[in-house]
Amino acid sequence: MNLTLKIWRQKNAKTKGAIETYPVKDISEDMSFLEMLDVLNEQLINDGKEPVAFDHDCREGICGMCSLYINGQAHGPDREITTCQLHMRSFKDGDTIFIEPWRAGAFPVVKDLVTDRSSFDRIMNAGGFVSVNTSGNTIDANAIPVPKVDADKAFDAATCIGCGACVASCKNASAMLFTSAKVSQLALLPQGKVEAHERVMNMVSQMDEEGFGNCTNTGACEVECPKGISLENIARMNREYLSASVGSE
Amino acid sequence: MSLDAKIPEGPIDKKWINHKNNIKLVNPANKRSIDVIVVGTGLAGGSAAASLAEMGYNVKAFCFQDSPRRAHSIAAQGGINAAKNYQNDGDSTYRLFYDTVKGGDYRSREANVYRLAEVSANIIDQCVAQGVPFAREYGGMLDNRSFGGVQVSRTFYAKGQTGQQLLLGAYSAMSRQIGKGKIKMYNRHEMLDLVMVGGKARGIIARNLETGEIERHSAHAVVIASGGYGNVFFLSTNAMGSNVTASWKIHKKGAYFANPCYTQIHPTCIPVSGDHQSKLTLMSESLRNDGRIWVPKKKEDAEAIKAGKLKPTQLAEEDRDYYLERRYPAFGNLVPRDVASRAAKERCDAGFGVNATGEAVYLDFASAIQRYGKEAALVHGHDANDKALVTKLGKEAIKAKYGNLFQMYEKIVAQNPYETPMMIYPAVHYTMGGVWVDYNLMTTIPGCYAAGEANFSDHGANRLGASALMQGLADGYFVLPYTIGDYLADDIRTGEISTDLPEFVQAEKEVKDRLDFFINNKGTHSVDHFHKRLGKVMWDKVGMARNAEGLKEAIAEIRQIRDEFWKDVRVPGDLNEFNQELEKAGRVADFLELAELFAKDALQREESCGGHFREESQTEEGEAKRNDEDFTYVAAWEFTGDPGESKLHKEELKYENIELKQRSYK
Known part of the structure; x- marks a missing residue:
């Protein structure tokens, strides 16, 4: 499937951030959401651009490191899973997906989608x-x-x-x-x-x-x-x- | 340098107690002027940091994650072993010791394993006292289950999240000391080199991953508890950030690396679904208590299933090959991990695999659902012949036991494992090899220790299920805090180590030069590109089955990839910022060196033992064949400037309490 991603980019805690738009192509529905972001990052690196920073580690829903606000919901549309357990079969071809960091004063942004x-x-x-x-x-x-x-x-x-x-x-x-x-x-x-x-x-x-x-x-x-x-x-x-x-x- | 394991004298069941009674102590006032660095905050590092701080040392703890609570120990599912004999099934310290040595295929050090079994019961007491909510029976007592390779129930658990609960226990203990200021916690920091002064470990160079700043930290001793190196295969059950860097850095400074080729390939993982795959997910071994593993008996059925023309549930009982029950009647589906993994590979290689890639076998709960359902129907006075009711009750019972694992499976594979058998395939999970340590857990560098998965000491050539948690906590709570005092007792007059010493300046410069190189290299391929290529070579030629020819090819290919990496890697961004690609570049550079030593070690060990299977060394039935005459030793490698030129030192293993036997689970 082909998707349009609208991602929050912010260089560091001191600078202002903004939403930027990225198209991604040929995303398989078996991919996890973070694997989809891996594909985007590989593409950005090959284009000589800066990859999107996001927190992740175990990728099996237990370490608590991943933390994305996806289309206005923490960890995306499904219930009782973390972002790393969200799979692309929850989306459909042509979707636009908004991806933001946690928003809370006590969780300042470190970079892009990464918070403290x-x-x-x-x-x-x-x-x-x-x-x-x-x-x-x-x-x-x-x-x-x-x-x-x-x-x-x-x-x-x-x-x-x-x-x-x-x-x-x-x-x-x-x-x-x-x-x-x-x-x-x-x-x-x-x-x-x-x-x-x-x-x-x-x-x-x-x-x-x-x-x-x-x-x-x-x-x-x-x-x-x-x-x-x-x-x-x-x-x-x-x-x-x-x-x-x-x-x- | 000759290897001295420093095993205490005396009978095996008295060694540890005598050793503790005779090693040097540091008095409480002096502990306050001694600093200890702990790298890694998993079960081993977290428990060591907390215990050392409680004793009075000043601890500086480092983790690359944003909180010490996220270390990958958290993902351990099934349980933790302890010789409590609460089930009255004949368990004892000796039996746990025996099972672990046998499970490790007679390639571990007896004295260390005995000590592990000895302190195992204390771990459970300690964790319960901390408020770890283990599973309990209705009478309020702790519940147990059984794991592979043993015939008793000695595994304590907290549903499928035992690692999480134990790690949060250690993290709680750490939190208490952080609050008191006894542990200074450095989150999002990565150790990038060891600093040695006068031949002793005296500090580290670390990068603040948030700001990119390079920092010098000094201490009187350094503990490496940074876990295993399974990610050298790119795809593994390890967390994305798990890496060998801390272990590799100390190796390059003089710590011997032992048995790097001993890798555990876990039999029950969710199969690979495509090229996009970033990691593999484990399905707990506890599932083998109730799940039955099978493939079709006839090749045409396997073909039909692969093509999507036949469903596994349509296959009659007599057309299924429960190959573990067939080959190993005594242990059945609960054979040790190495045996189960190779048996799955054997069936799939022979053409009986069941998913589109041909690399999967079934793990089936249908008969367990019926068994539990019947029991529940009888208990509640219902009709045990009512098939629909029995199935419903059975599913409820399975859900209570493994609910979170079934949910996890369904999310990833999009199939309902209550209705159709799970598909599983082996994946890289744990590395038994690691930094060589003596009985005190000290490496060949004075003052530098290694604990948990990072060291090599307790699991031999294969680790039994639920023993990793036991070892991590044993090292951190009950071994290291005692043995480190023996070394630090000589440091009570040393005073604070200055970070202005030339050794710190030099080490910092080397770290900075390397990071500069990555940023300025401006190559054409990403770090992941090289990591994936390395992983493929490792899996194909240094994976579940190895032979001399393949290993030689692998060594050449690894060197080739390494050369290309240094010429052509592209790392975007800057040094002085949060830069995840830069972090990965350093880790993959180290994996590319370790990989060669790994293959070299596998090549020299011309026998099969545990997780290491050399095709040249097997019995007529295709079982692993050990060669005790020539290979009853630990291979400890000394770095000499190039991983291919590493020098082999042998620590002979002596079996005084257990007779060496060919392992049999038949």
Whole structure:
């Protein structure tokens, strides 16, 4: 199939960007979306032009590195996949496709379609962990039984890949879904309960400091999340936050 | 230099404990004045960085991705082995040790493997304490499953995302130390050379990939945990950015490279669909617990399927060849990866392959769906002869077990694997070879360590499923943090290493000159053009089956491609900016050198063992034939200026606790 691509080009964080138009030909429907961009880049290099910068690594939907806003949707038209898992059979011959970077103040553009998501790392640094040191003497893994329901819910929250689609899709650029996924995972497990209060306060405070917006319960994040992380996690984080705010020591 | 593996004295089950009791320690106050660089933040690097920082060292960690959480360990699907014996099926440290040595086709170092088995149980305890949500049974206890090459259930898992959960555990532990300032994290940085001062590793030169700036970083020790080199084949299950550069740079500075030809070709990957392909996707080995592998028995059926005239579901049971169950009745579909891969290649080469390219076999869940469906029907008091109901219940059971893998398959291939068998074919997945290390994980460069897939130490010539995660975390959490102290104890009075030393200036200049060369070369072909050509040579002549003639041709062709690359590569853009083509150019330049050593190593090893299959060395039945008399050694290569002229050093492997036997899974 032949397509027209409208791609955001921006040299670096300091310069202004603009949409540019590129035609691509003979795209197979078995190609992944990123393989289609590989074809474009090979063409640009052969023409002596600069290839389009975009983030990608594992190309199997788990590393969270790829991050494109395609025709106004994070990770493109399909549900519960990342851009690298999107295949060209989702498009048809003659389509025009708009490709933009994540748009959020807390994710500044590095170049073209590449953004800086280190704000997510800083939220994690503020409390996304259980304070346990490495030692050969932790208690046996089966010493504390964990109800299967809790373990499964914790797992579902823990499958977040930190791609940032939730922030990019949210009209407020809120990072509540991302933050709540980690808060939930650890609050659901006995190992994480000990410092649950401190964790939620620190992570939320860091989230605010990074300039992410507030949550107004529109639910766009859940719809666009490639891993189907549930809004329930935000509700759980709000409960944790409230209990940490009013609870007494 | 002679190779000293520094294996401690004493019986095998006492070696590690005695060693730990006798090596030197660094007291807590002194740790604060010692810096350690860790390159790579996967399971090995992430766990090492976190543990070293907890102990008090100042850690500087580097990754080329935009966050340490994205290292390719994250993509590991199936699970992690540990000798916990929670299933009461006779597992023990010794059995895990034995299975790993046997699985590795008797080409690994006994003492290292025993230690790995010994600390495996601690890994599970540690991860659970960190909040890793492993799969559990209804009673709240941890669940296990079985993997290829073993007869017990010792694999712990978190659906098909075990690597992700373990890596996020290590990343959490790192995050805690980054927050405390004990780890200084350098995201989007790539190590481009090792700096040696007075014969010791004392720092690295790194490029800030965002700004293009070249930076000098000093430390008292350098840990390389940058993963494997499967991308030398261009197409592999590795991430696009996975590369050999850090390992290759230290090799060129004096670290021996061991057994480069030991590559794992994973049997269950989604077949190649066309020339545009950029990577291959793995379907977890755990699928072989329930999936049955087959091809048509008759060639005309295979032809008809290839031509699209026949559907696999139309083929009667007696017209199917379940070739693994036929050839290996004892292990069936759960034979080790190398055996399963070669068997698939054998059938496809003989003309029984099933997709348009003829390079695919079926992985069929139909009988598992019936089996689980019947069980569920009985449990819930339904009619177990109601075919439609049984099929529906069976599909639900399969979905609960492998749902995400089935979804992944459907997205890529556009076929529904609940209705029609999956198509799979082997693909490059893991490299057992790597930087040579001694028992302490130190390379032949003092102060330079290698951990995880980057080193060669534990898997011999073939790695068992769910053992890579185990090794990465064992090295990073439980081995390196102890052994590195033995070396650093002599550095407590050294003080900070200055980056103004002439060695840093020189190394930085060499790095800059090379980058300048790429930008100014203005050739006619992209980096990928050369990488794809290299990959084809490697797959065709240094892939699943190798022979002397093909290997010699490969060496000549690799040299040819390398010469052309340096004359004709085109790298657009500038030095001082985010430039992904420039990053790739450096990595492919290193692959082009490694590839030659890889083929050279395969050529000298005139035996078949594990993932290395020499056509000249096989039994009458076509099984791999080892030659213990002549090849029970580790091939450790010393760089002498040209990869073709590398010098071979042999570390003899001694088997004192396990008898060498021809591997049999029949």
